[in-house]
Amino acid sequence: MNTTDRSVEALDSALRRRFSFVEMLPQANLLSPSAMFCRFLWKYEKVDWQNSEYQKQEKTILEFLGLWKNQS
Helix, strand or coil, rough: HHHHHHHHHHHHHHHCCCCCCCCCCCCHHHHHHHHHHHHHHHHHCCCCCCHHHHHHHHHHHHHHHHHCCCCH
């Protein structure tokens, strides 16, 4: 160990004595594209589809997911 490692050793030991550590793995289902789009739809569920803010956000998320076709 170098001197930097030794200087935090006491703090590390103190924290480990006082707290319990629980490993928390990421929930991959919350990161899936379909879950992202569902959360987006729930956020705007009561908004008219012609609403400009809704349309802007919809375009952004569809572009991110690679689903937006340029409609010019």
